[in-house]
Amino acid sequence: MSYAGQVISWTGKRPKRVEIPRLKPRGEKRPTTKVDIADLTPEPLPYLGQAAYIQLGMFESLSRAVTTAPDLSAKEGLSTAAGLALSKHHALIAEIRRRGSDPAEVMRPFVPGFDHFRAMTMGDDWYELLLGCYLTAGLLDDFFIRLSSGLPGDVGPRAGQILGEDSGTDVVVSELRGGIAADPKLASRLAMWGRRLVGDTLLLARSAMHASGNTTRDELRIEPVFTELIAAHTRRMDGLGLTA
Amino acid sequence: MSYAGQVISWTGKRPKRVEIPRLKPRGEKRPTTKVDIADLTPEPLPYLGQAAYIQLGMFESLSRAVTTAPDLSAKEGLSTAAGLALSKHHALIAEIRRRGSDPAEVMRPFVPGFDHFRAMTMGDDWYELLLGCYLTAGLLDDFFIRLSSGLPGDVGPRAGQILGEDSGTDVVVSELRGGIAADPKLASRLAMWGRRLVGDTLLLARSAMHASGNTTRDELRIEPVFTELIAAHTRRMDGLGLTA
Numbered sequence: 033m034s035y036a037g038q039v040i041s042w043t044g045k046r047p048k049r050v051e052i053p054r055l056k057p058r059g060e061k062r063p064t065t066k067v068d069i070a071d072l073t074p075e076p077l078p079y080l081g082q083a084a085y086i087q088l089g090m091f092e093s094l095s096r097a098v099t100t101a102p103d104l105s106a107k108e109g110l111s112t113a114a115g116l117a118l119s120k121h122h123a124l125i126a127e128i129r130r131r132g133s134d135p136a137e138v139m140r141p142f143v144p145g146f147d148h149f150r151a152m153t154m155g156d157d158w159y160e161l162l163l164g165c166y167l168t169a170g171l172l173d174d175f176f177i178r179l180s181s182g183l184p185g186d187v188g189p190r191a192g193q194i195l196g197e198d199s200g201t202d203v204v205v206s207e208l209r210g211g212i213a214a215d216p217k218l219a220s221r222l223a224m225w226g227r228r229l230v231g232d233t234l235l236l237a238r239s240a241m242h243a244s245g246n247t248t249r250d251e252l253r254i255e256p257v258f259t260e261l262i263a264a265h266t267r268r269m270d271g272l273g274l275t276a
Numbered sequence: 277m278s279y280a281g282q283v284i285s286w287t288g289k290r291p292k293r294v295e296i297p298r299l300k301p302r303g304e305k306r307p308t309t310k311v312d313i314a315d316l317t318p319e320p321l322p323y324l325g326q327a328a329y330i331q332l333g334m335f336e337s338l339s340r341a342v343t344t345a346p347d348l349s350a351k352e353g354l355s356t357a358a359g360l361a362l363s364k365h366h367a368l369i370a371e372i373r374r375r376g377s378d379p380a381e382v383m384r385p386f387v388p389g390f391d392h393f394r395a396m397t398m399g400d401d402w403y404e405l406l407l408g409c410y411l412t413a414g415l416l417d418d419f420f421i422r423l424s425s426g427l428p429g430d431v432g433p434r435a436g437q438i439l440g441e442d443s444g445t446d447v448v449v450s451e452l453r454g455g456i457a458a459d460p461k462l463a464s465r466l467a468m469w470g471r472r473l474v475g476d477t478l479l480l481a482r483s484a485m486h487a488s489g490n491t492t493r494d495e496l497r498i499e500p501v502f503t504e505l506i507a508a509h510t511r512r513m514d515g516l517g518l519t520a
Contacts, residue, residue, distance in 0.1 A: 088342075088355060093340035095358070098332075104380035104387070108369070111332060112364060114339070118359045125352070136348035143348070 069253055072241045073182025078104050081138035083176045089150050090117040090169050100158050109203025116200045123194040149236050158210050160225050166204045167229045170268050171261055175237045209272035223274040230265050313497055316485045317426030325382035327370035327420045333394050334361040334413050344402050353447025360444045367438040393480050403455050404469050410448045411473045414512050415505055419481045452516050467518040474509050
């Protein structure tokens with residue numbers, strides 16, 4: 033099933049067809065709407081638990097990409113990216129411990145959902161795995177950084193700082209570009225895969241939000257955030273020469 | 277095929293049956309023979325290339341153990357161990373670059389042999405994988421630290437320092453002990469697996485040495501080193517409650 037051109041209703045009901053925003057010409061300023069999403073940000077511990085488990089999953093996916101890499105240079109760069117995801121995971125774990133909680137307990141509720149997500153977004157070959165690592169990590173890091181502004185005390189800035197660190201994905205981009213340049217069929221397969229990935233990832237992001245119960249107000253607050261996320265996703269696809 | 281009780285001829289010919297040294301009672305001092313193995317130490321770049329690729333493989337095996345771990349606490353500890361192997365790999369890569377060489381080029385000759393070794397020592401389940409990570413990394417780290425004393429200039433001390441860093445294997449030991457305590461059948465299967473692993477690992481170590489061409493002299497120099505490696509291996513098996 034493809035999510036092409038279909039955007040998830042942010043409150044989890046009735047999907048509707050909308051146009052995914054196209055990239056504007058470079059240099060043109062995009063309007064940035066800052067929305068207060070504090071009401072929709074989960075409590076600090078669930079936030080940290082989910083963010084930490086996602087980074088662990090990113091590490092696992094990148095490790096798999098290391099193991100299945102076709103050559104040593106790719107292995108080398110991907111192992112660095114895997115190490116950076118692991119560092120983020122451990123830094124978030126340290127934040128959980130700093131609050132006197134057990135990381136395993138705090139992460140546990142998010143295991144089934146995220147494991148399912150990982151299985152769905154693993155892809156059928158190395159390139160699909162790479163695109164999955166790049167697009168889902170990009171979108172989820174953006175999303176959790178955005179959510180962090182709604183956290184109380186210093187946890188938001190600290191988590192935002194951790195998640196904003198370099199992800200070492202340059203190697204992922206250059207491997208994908210190389211593969212796409214060498215095989216035009218791969219480009220169209222990956223473009224389709226990218227549309228599927230963004231749908232699944234937005235659904236996961238939606239589930240990480242705390243619903244206030246007021247559906248209309250929630251939609252109004254969430255929609256601009258998701259529009260930003262999709263725009264950033266479209267720029268990543270565009271950077272690879274893929275149609276979002 | 278089991279290598280139980282069989283020791284590889286260090287010069288790669290005619291295996292012969294010998295007794296693997298038994299652990300001496302705790303507290304009794306073991307004689308430590310220091311042997312000059314400078315003649316048998318490879319050149320600095322091949323040494324670094326092989327050591328770096330081995331650490332990358334350790335990282336890959338530990339990552340696999342993270343992915344297949346039955347619970348979050350095990351995942352957590354194993355991901356730390358994977359990160360430490362990756363740090364060693366990257367530190368050794370930095371040493372190769374410091375000498376103006378391309379890490380991929382320098383590692384390449386060791387890929388087929390070590391990939392084959394990893395495939396042979398992967399095991400059939402999570403516990404066999406853990407035992408493989410613990411015993412082969414322990415033996416190979418000891419061996420490469422020992423070899424480093426024969427390297428010219430500062431490369432030996434630098435490599436020895438990198439390889440001697442903590443490997444974070446406490447979690448591997450405690451998971452193995454837990455599994456063994458819960459299932460006596462696992463103990464006998466793992467004891468057999470440990471004997472197989474030591475045979476394969478000693479063969480790999482043997483292949484990393486530079487043969488002088490004088491078989492008798494080589495044997496005389498290598499034998500005490502391998503006796504030390506086997507004694508340390510026996511202590512690791514003993515620490516798990518397994519018969520070496």
